[in-house]
Amino acid sequence: xxxxxxxxxxxxxxxxxxxxxxxxxxxxxxxxxxxxxxxxxxxxxxxxxxxxxxxxxxxxxxxxxxxxxxxxxxxxxxxxxxxxxxxxxxxxxxxxxxxxxxxxxxxxxxxxxxxxxxxxxxxxxxxxxxxxxxxxxxxxxxxxxxxxxxxxxxxxxxxxxxxxxxxx
Numbered sequence: 185x186x187x188x189x190x191x192x193x194x195x196x197x198x199x200x201x202x203x204x205x206x207x208x209x210x211x212x213x214x215x216x217x218x219x220x221x222x223x224x225x226x227x228x229x230x231x232x233x234x235x236x237x238x239x240x241x242x243x244x245x246x247x248x249x250x251x252x253x254x255x256x257x258x259x260x261x262x263x264x265x266x267x268x269x270x271x272x273x274x275x276x277x278x279x280x281x282x283x284x285x286x287x288x289x290x291x292x293x294x295x296x297x298x299x300x301x302x303x304x305x306x307x308x309x310x311x312x313x314x315x316x317x318x319x320x321x322x323x324x325x326x327x328x329x330x331x332x333x334x335x336x337x338x339x340x341x342x343x344x345x346x347x348x349x350x351x352x
Contacts, residue, residue: 201289204341204342205285205289207341208341209281209285211337212281212285212334213278215333219275220275223275225274225323274322274323274326275326275329276326276329276333277316277322277326277330279312279316279322280312280313280326280330280331281330281334283308283309283313284309284313284331285334285338286309287305287306287308287309288338290305291305292338313327313331
């Protein structure tokens with residue numbers, strides 16, 4: 185019946201997809217950690233009340249630092265119990281990372297005939313990015329940089345994964 189080649193379904197390789205998601209997500213969040221460390225950005229919303237900085241606790245020892253870390257992890261860096269744990273950690277947007285990477289993975293690993301799902305995922309991503317900016321959760325440049333970094337890393341990774349000569 186000719187040169188018909190049947191490729192395996194992308195869903196038959198779930199661990200590969202999960203591994204790729206983990207690698208890309210880890211690289212993006214590592215880059216975000218680096219930019220948070222080297223960039224000081226003021227809070228986008230002037231009415232945002234941040235938790236006071238740690239004064240004198242750095243000399244207090246290791247134990248108070250562990251308690252602060254436990255509090256940060258338990259709150260998931262969200263507004264909870266009326267306190268804002270993180271302030272000024274904007275460049276680049278972690279919310280946009282989640283939105284864009286989700287849409288990219290849906291587009292890459294779902295069947296091409298699911299056009300409605302692809303369009304819907306990108307519409308939700310764009311609406312989410314717009315709402316992040318409008319709610320003053322992030323600066324516009326944070327969202328743009330996050331989109332750019334996510335798409336470039338995604339395409340570079342998948343280009344390298346698709347070329348046998350680069351995998352060796």
